[in-house]
Amino acid sequence: MDNTVSVHHEEHAGGGTKEIKRITIYLSILTIVELAIGFYMYKAELSDGFFKHFLKGVIVVLMMWKAMYIVGYFMHLKHELRNMILTIIIPLFLFIWFIIAFLADGNSYKNLREKYDPYHVEKATLAAPAHEGHGKHDTTHEQHADEKPAHHAE
Incomplete structure (x- = not known):
């Protein structure tokens, strides 16, 4: 044997x-x-x-x-065998994709740095909405100091 x-x-x-x-x-x-x-x-x-x-x-x-x-x-x-080729080629394509993604990200960062102005202050263009109850005084339910409280008849 x-x-x-x-x-x-x-x-x-x-x-x-x-x-x-x-x-x-x-x-x-x-x-x-x-x-x-x-x-x-x-x-x-x-x-x-x-x-x-x-x-x-x-x-x-x-x-x-x-x-x-x-x-x-x-x-x-x-x-080599097809499976061996795919084991190497697929990660190679992922690596190429990573390189492209990092280059695009770096280019975006470079463009943002070129446009950056540290002294630029952005001002609001919209006026703040008026809040109810802060500016106007509603006196319909208030009691003045010289008035007596109203008594309800029973």
Whole structure:
């Protein structure tokens, strides 16, 4: 009776070193394209229009494409099981969401600090409503000092 466990191991597709060189060159080309677009946007001094936002979108797509390759090849997730990939990718998306949320919060704080004036005093624009009984004197039920109390007949 044999009590040993045999583990089947598959080699990665591709030639190892050849694949790493190919992916590194591919990522370098993507980086050069990103930088070229960024330098063009900087030198052309584009106004905040559709074209500038389109170029920024292209840069973000290229960055995500590079991130996919880095995670897939250099973290060896391309050759892993689907559940293992999801265990790493889902927290990665949460981490990206945290970064976006913190950047938005920091930008909001920065904008508020720029508008803050420590010497500004806000004055009320609405007048306070008049309260009944404080200004006018209601004398219908009061008894003056020179009057005698009224007696009711029985």
